Amino acid sequence: MASLKSFIKAVRKAKTIADERSVVRKESASIRTSFRDPNLDQTTRRINISKLLYLYIMGEKTHFGQVECLKLLSSPRFADKRLGYLATMLLLDENQEVLTLLTNSLDNDMQHPNSFIVGLALCCLGNIASPELARDLYSNVDKIITTNNLYLKKKACLVAAKLIEKDPDLAEIFLPKVAQLIEDKHHSTLLGVTRLIQIIYEVDLESRPTLVKLIPKLIAHLKRIATSGYMPDYDVLGISDPFLQVSILKTLRMLAVDSACSSANLEQLNDVLTQVTSNIESSNTDAGSSSSGKNAGHSILYECVKTIFAIQSDQSLKILGVNLLGKFLSTKDNNIRYVALDALLTVISIEPMAVQRHRATIVGCLLDGDISIRRRALELTFAILNEQNIRLLVREVLLFLEACTDNDLKPYITSQLVIASNKYAPNDKWHFDTLIRMLKVSGNYVTMDILSNILALIMQCKDMELRKHVVGKVLSLSLENQQQQYQTTENGSFGLSLVTIWCLGEYGELIMGGNIEVNGKSVAVTEKLILKLIEDLLNNSNFTDSETVSLVTYILTTVLKLSVKFQDERSIEQLRLILSSKSYDNNIEIQIRAIEYQEIFASNEKLKKGLLAKMPAPPMKEREALSLHPKSAKKQQVSLSGSGSGSGSTTTTDDLLLDLMDDGPVPENSAAAADNNNYKPDSIANRNANILDLFDNPSQSNTSTSNPIIESSSSIPAFSSSLISVSFSPKSFKAGQAVVEAYIVAKSPGTHITQFQLLIAVPKSQKLSITSTSGDYLDASNSTIKQVLKIVGKEGAKIKLRVKVKYVANNETIEDTFDFAGFENTL
C-alpha cells in the first residue's frame, strides 16, 4: 500500500475534479477494505488513518474509521497513540456512540507515568468530552489539577472548565481547587484558572460569593503583569502577555458586576484599570508606528473600556473610556475602528452625551470602505439621533441610502428613518419632505407597513397648504421618475408611485388647476396629466408581481375617487375604460374590485359623493426601533395576543385578519406586512370596522371551530393560580424537535377571562414557535385554551421554559410568571 506522501501527491496531481474524485474514491475504498482485516498491523493502520485524516480535511466521509482510531490509540507505542488521539479528536465528536469505548483508554492514559501520554489524553478529553465522559472521568482531572507538572496543570484547568461546561454539577468538585490554583504565578496556569472561574461563575449560582472573593488576587496578578516590564517569554511587541491580561480583565468584569462585590474591591478595580490603560498608552506612544504592534495593546485597552462601562466605575474613568474610544475611532486601522463602534453601541445607553461628542467621526464612518464598519456606524447613527441633531444626521443617512448598494440593508434604513422622524421631526414640513425624499431614493425598499404609516400621516395633517405641498411634491417626483425611466432602465419606485396614486385619489382636487415643477419646468396639473401618469404606471412592467397587484388595486380606487373630481366628460369616460379593462384581469382581487367599482361608478352622483368622501384619519401605531445588531436582538419570545399572531408561518390572509382584530400592541413585523397583496386603499380604520363586523360575535365563530378539548391524561400540571391552571402535554420528542401542547383551564367554570396571552421564553440555544391557539378567552362556552408549541434545539438538551401569563379577569389585568422544566424527555 502506498504511503501518505504518495497519496497526497496523487491528489495534487489530479488535473480535473473528476480525476481527483477517482483518486479519492479508490483510496477511500482501499482504506475501508484494509480496516476489515482483523489481523491488520498497527503500522498499516497508522498509515491508513493518516490518509483518512487527509480525506477529513478535504471534507470527505470518514465515519468508517472511527473505531480504528480507538484501536490505534490503545496501542502502547507513543507514535500510534499520538496519531490515534489526534484522529479521534477529529473524526469523533461528543455525539458519537462509540465514544463510550474511549472511556477506558482515557482513564488508563490519564494515570500513565509518561506525562506526554497524560497530556494527549487530557487534550482529547478537553476537545470531545460528552456529559457522560465528563461524569466518568472528572476524578482523573481532579487529581492531575494538583500536580506540580505545569504542562499538565494548565491543561487540566482547561479540561476541568470543559467538563463543567458539559455537566454543570461538576462545578462544586472543582470550586475548592480554585483558591489554591489562583496562587500560582505561572501565566499558562493562570490563563486556565481564569477560564475555570468564568465557567463556574456562569453555571453555579451558589459559587458566586466564593468567587467574588478572588477579586483582590486577580487584581494583584493583573497589576504584576501590567507593570512587570519586559518578559521575554510572554512579550508581544512590547506588551506583556496581552492574552492573559485580556482574560483576567474579562473575569474581573464578570465578578465585579456581581452584587456581592464590595465597594473596596470596586475601588481597587478602578485603580488598576487606570493603571493598565495609562501603562499601555505610554508604551504605545513609545512603540510608535507599526499597526500590528499596536494590536496587542489595543486588545487590552478594548477590554478595559468594556470593563469600565460594565462595572460601576468613577466618572473620571468613564471619561477616560470614552476618550479612548475616540482615539480608536480616529485611527486608520479598520479593526480598531470596528471595535470602537461596537463598544460605543453599548456605551450609548450609559453615557449618551459622551457618545454624541463623536458624532462627526461616526458620521464619517458611514462613508467607510468596509461594509462591517458602515453597518456599525449606521446603527450608531440611529442610536444617537435626537431632536437637536436630526436635521444633520438624517441628511447624512439619506445620502448614505442614496449611495447604498446593499439592498438587504435598505428596508432597515427606511424603517428606522420613519421611526426616527416620527419621533424627533422638528416640524411637519421637514417631516414630510424627509419622507418624500426617502421614497424617492429608495421607494422600492419600503415595507407596506411603513407606506401605510406615511399615508396615515398625510391624512392627519391639518395644515391644508402643507397637504397641498405634499401632494404636489409626490406628483412632480413621480412624473420625473417616469421620464427618467424612458432614458434609463432603472426600476420604477414602487413606494413613491403608490403614495402618489393614493394622494391623487384622495386629495387630487387640491392641486388640479395649479402648477407644479417637473425637472425645473413649471407644468400645469390637468386631468390629462393625471390620466397619463395612471396609464404609464399601469403599463409599467418594472414592478414585481405582488407590487403590481397592490399598485393596481390602489389605482382602481383612485380612478373611482377621481370620477367625482374630474369635470371633463372625456376624462371621466377614460376613467371608466380603465375600470372596465381591469374587470378581465387575471388576478381575482383586481377583477373583483374592478367589477364592484364599475357598479359604484354607474350609480347616481349623490350616492357616489357620499361613498367616495375623504377618509377619516386613522390612529397611529407606535413603532419600536429595530436593531441590526445580533447582540441586542430580542430574546426568542413569541407573544400571542388576539387570536395568535407572531408565528411567521401563518398565511397572508391570516396575518391581515390578525392585524385587524388585534387590540393590543402587535410585535413589530415589518416583513409580514410586505406581502399583504390585498392591501386596500380604503382607510385602515374603515377596514378595521368592516372586518370587525364580520366577527361581531366572536364567541360564536370560535366555538364552532374549537371543540372543547378534553385534557389528555399525560399532561403535566405546571402552574396554578386562584383563577386558572396551566398544564403541558408532551406530544412528540424526537431528533431535536419537540411538540408540546399547553392547556389553560379556568378554575371555576363561571370565571370570565379575556385577552389571554401566553408568553414563553426558551434558552438561547433553542428556538420556539407557537403554531396555533384555540382562542384568547375562557368562559362558559370555551372552557380550555389550547396552544401548540414547537421547540427546536440541540438533540439531548433539556427543555426549560420561562412562562408569563397575562389576562384580564373581572376587569383586572393579571400577570404571573413561572418556570417549567418538568418534561421527562429531552430534545
Next chain:
Amino acid sequence: MAIQFILVLNRQGRSRLVKWFNNSYKPVEKNRLISDIHRLISSRDSKHQSNFIEYQQHKLVYRRYAGLFFIASINLGDNELSYLESLHFLVEILDVYFNEVCELDLVFNFYKLYAILDEIYLGGEIQEISKQKILNRLAEIDKLD
C-alpha cells in the same frame, strides 16, 4: 468556549486545516459553512476592510498570510483583537517550526499542524502563550515518535 472552530483555507477555498471545537455542527453543515466562509472572506479587500465579519451567531476573525486565510470563529462578546493576535501567534509558531513556512509544508505535514494547534489551544480556549515553551515541547514530542 471562546473559539468555535479554526480554519485554514487557501485562496481557491481548499481547506488546509479544519478544527472544530464546537461539536454541534453536522457534517453536511460543516462543508457548507466552509465554502460559505471562503466566499465571504476571499471577496474582502484586506487593505481597506477590517478583519472581522459577523457570521450567523458568531464573529469570524481572519487574517491572510500569503495565499492562506487563517480563520477563527469566536463568540460575539469576545475580544476580536485578542483572537486576531492569537492567530498571528499561531502563524509565528508555524514559521519557526517549519523554518519559513509555506502552504506545501502544511499540506504534507497536516498531522504536525494539528499537534501544534493542540499545544496552543485546548477545547476552544487559548492554552499556552509562551512561544519558547511550545517550540521546546514540540521538539521533545518529535523525538519520541
